[in-house]
Amino acid sequence: MKLVVLGAGESGVGAAILGKKQNYEVFVSDKGTIAEKYKNVLLQNNIEWEEKQHTEPKIFNADVVVKSPGIPDNVPIVKELIEKGISVISEIEFASRYTNATLIGITGSNGKTTVTNWTQFALKNAGFNSIMAGNIGDSFAKQVASQQAPIYVLELSSFQLDGIVDFKPHIAVITNITEDHLDRYDYKFENYIASKFRITKNQTKDDFLIYDADNKNISNWLANHSIEAKKLPMSFSKLEGDGTYIENENLIITINNTSFNMPTTKIALKGEHNTKNAMAASTVAQLLRIRKQTIRESLESFQGVEHRLENVLKINQVQYINDSKATNINATYYALDSMTSETIWIVGGVDKGNVYEELLPLVNEKVKAIICLGVDNEKIIKAFKNCVEHIVETQSMKDAVNEAYKIAEKGNTVLLSPACASFDLFENYEDRGRQFKESVRNL
Structure with a gap:
């Protein structure tokens, strides 16, 4: 039986290891670059792999294909597999x-x-x-x-x-x-x-x-x-x-x-x-x-989860909170709603169709400054420019935290709650949260 795994991240490499254990002939194909740690795992397990390309004859030869969750169903290779009647499933399945x-x-x-x-x-x-x-x-x-x-x-x-x-x-x-x-x-x-x-x-x-x-x-x-x-x-x-x-x-x-x-x-x-x-x-x-x-x-x-309304440090009586896991409007709504002091809000990233206006009542009530952290911040600025005095654009976590530090006064809170995915400037939300914590500790 031939197993083809598309995407060599955590779930793809996991599926490849399990496939090998279950005596499948395994081939892993990633259109992007495979991270070193996953390459090493594939090599150690003697699993054949390729990166930066999809060799179609090898892929269309599969009995079953495990697709990484990050790959949409509508990409050409997945559509073609389905048309050929080849089973495409998730690693969970x-x-x-x-x-x-x-x-x-x-x-x-x-x-x-x-x-x-x-x-x-x-x-x-x-x-x-x-x-x-x-x-x-x-x-x-x-x-x-x-x-x-x-x-x-x-x-x-x-x-x-x-x-x-x-x-x-x-x-x-x-x-x-x-x-x-x-x-x-x-x-x-x-x-x-x-x-x-x-x-x-x-x-x-x-x-x-x-x-x-x-x-x-x-x-x-x-x-x-x-x-x-x-x-x-x-x-x-x-x-x-x-x-x-x-x-x-x-x-x-x-x-x-x-x-x-x-x-x-x-x-x-x-x-x-x-x-x-x-x-x-x-x-x-x-x-x-x-x-x-x-x-x-x-x-x-229970102590809670890293990157979810996580208290990082208090500096000059300003509390810094890491809520990097807030990748949508609703999660950020919870975060802003739980703030009890004037807040400097760090927001932005890859927008997944956000309607920022839903946050207006909370921003009016709680937020004194907005620090945008994304490649494209136009929607955020448009949504909040009339209700917040300070809106600053930054392109790195270090700059965002430094700007927040300048604006924050005694008793304020600095909240990273991006309401967006992280893929424009960071590897993932964990990377974003860790960079935030590191930048705060370096103040």
Whole structure:
């Protein structure tokens, strides 16, 4: 059997390693340059690869093709593969074929990284042998190839879900759905929503879908489509039947006549969005029958995720916060909403169809200066020029942080919350966040 892997990033190389282990004849092809660390892994595993080109005869000779999530479905080589009847799947789909583990799949426009980490934290506290993978850390395929576990907690992006056929999580979570990545979905929001709901498409009545019932996009979709999985809604309003809700500052979970509750004031991470994240993680924990005391302790002591509203340093009584993971408007909305002092906001990058006007009320209320950090900042300037006195354009993180330092006064906050992807000036959002932290430490 011949396996061709398109794209040699984390997921592509993971799929190649797993393919080799499963006795496929593996060929890896990347149109760009392959990073040194991944080249070394391919060489060590004796896997054939090419970069800066796609050798079509070798690719069209495949029995199955694993496509990296970063490659859109409409690129010519992918279209041609599909026309030739060659199966093109995601690495998530490929990996799931070689494990019988219980799968917990977590998707959503925002919060999925926090929920994935928080769920894994609760499982570890309960002594479960579980591995976290997917859109976070090591790829699912690499983990399946190297260390099998009885449970995988998977963060899943819409791009990863687009390439599934039979992938079926026992527990699926949709944290929320807001407009994001519309450039990949023909600028049709309904295509993006449908992509997220692929997480439940193969679930049966023995599986569970945990979802935010307060999110109109989710509840509208569910009102118009039937699913097999048992639904477990989450809401800030009281629910009848099974689900998770908040009442009188108490988090209450009811599943099959067993209930769990704890005061929301004890939840470690603050803000309404984090209350929802806590609700999702604790509902998964309750489904897995983790002891109530362990769930409570896990909600009370979780420290959060790097690059998500991460306090970096306080310098001259100015707090610097790294929210580099905010790659869309909704994530930045949460960030600005949680600010309690005048804020210097660092924003910008590759725009995925953002409507910045949605942030106007918060910018009016909280922001005293905007520092643009992107190759093209025209839309940001146009949206906010009438409500903020200082708007500065910068082309590097060092310059952005230095400008913020000049403007900031005692008691202010400097917030990096870009609302955009990072690929114009940085490798990824982690690189952007680390450069921010380094620049702050060098002040």
